Amino acid sequence: MAAPLTATAFMNALRAEGLALVEVGSWKTHNRNSKGSFGPLNGVIVHHTGPYTTEAGMVSYCVSGSQALPGPLCHGVIGRDGKVYLVGYGRANHAGGGDNDVLNAVIAESYATNPPATNKGEGDPGAVDGNSRFYGFECINKGDGREPWPEKQLDAMARAAAAICRAHGWTAKSVIGHLEWNDQKPDPKGFIMASMRARVAERLKHQANWTPSAPAPAPTASSMEARISLLEKLVAAQEKRLVALEKVVA
Numbered sequence: 651m652a653a654p655l656t657a658t659a660f661m662n663a664l665r666a667e668g669l670a671l672v673e674v675g676s677w678k679t680h681n682r683n684s685k686g687s688f689g690p691l692n693g694v695i696v697h698h699t700g701p702y703t704t705e706a707g708m709v710s711y712c713v714s715g716s717q718a719l720p721g722p723l724c725h726g727v728i729g730r731d732g733k734v735y736l737v738g739y740g741r742a743n744h745a746g747g748g749d750n751d752v753l754n755a756v757i758a759e760s761y762a763t764n765p766p767a768t769n770k771g772e773g774d775p776g777a778v779d780g781n782s783r784f785y786g787f788e789c790i791n792k793g794d795g796r797e798p799w800p801e802k803q804l805d806a807m808a809r810a811a812a813a814i815c816r817a818h819g820w821t822a823k824s825v826i827g828h829l830e831w832n833d834q835k836p837d838p839k840g841f842i843m844a845s846m847r848a849r850v851a852e853r854l855k856h857q858a859n860w861t862p863s864a865p866a867p868a869p870t871a872s873s874m875e876a877r878i879s880l881l882e883k884l885v886a887a888q889e890k891r892l893v894a895l896e897k898v899v900a
């Protein structure tokens with residue numbers, strides 16, 4: 651249980667984690683705090699946006715929302731190139747109702763690979779108000795299970811979630827997908843949340859600005875030539891030693 655970070659602390663945590671940020675309008679004060687509480691905070695929810703035409707259009711939709719679902723629809727929108735658009739801060743319409751068993755597992759950070767299955771969604775009796783308990787990131791993806799998730803975007807998602815965990819002293823088990831919270835939701839689709847939690851857990855073992863090392867490059871022709879020339883020198887040296895030994899024996 652934690653008091654929400656201030657908007658500035660939230661932004662600084664994301665920046666320290668190496669993220670490129672875009673501040674959209676008066677995001678620091680754009681919220682739905684007049685409709686309910688924001689906090690105590692217990693975790694981070696990861697979403698996919700679903701169908702979109704342009705990234706800019708989706709970012710502005712996440713600011714304004716619709717008549718049925720007024721914005722902000724999250725705190726940060728994560729673009730396919732890994733940029734994070736800050737669209738609101740405070741209570742946001744992103745999580746909806748969810749399962750208290752999941753919330754308790756997130757608070758205890760006690761589960762193994764996945765939290766218990768959710769059996770509640772928005773409007774269900776006994777559902778918990780997720781908009782007061784979770785930070786939310788909407789990640790731009792059609793959500794059809796076919797559009798790929800670029801590595802840059804997945805890396806940015808892990809950075810954003812890790813930044814919040816780091817700021818609150820939480821582990822990666824405080825990071826869940828919307829589908830793990832609300833049983834009416836399919837998102838995020840196209841990767842598994844356990845793999846995202848593994849990325850976040852790895853980040854939390856390092857400094858905030860850590861970048862995972864790229865895979866070792868394949869040997870190039872010139873590096874192979876260099877190795878062959880080194881081997882030739884070693885063979886030549888061995889030959890010299892043999893000649894010297896033969897002289898001693900003789």
Ligand SMILES: [Zn+2]
Pocket residue numbers: 696697698744828835837
């Ligand atoms: Zn969602």
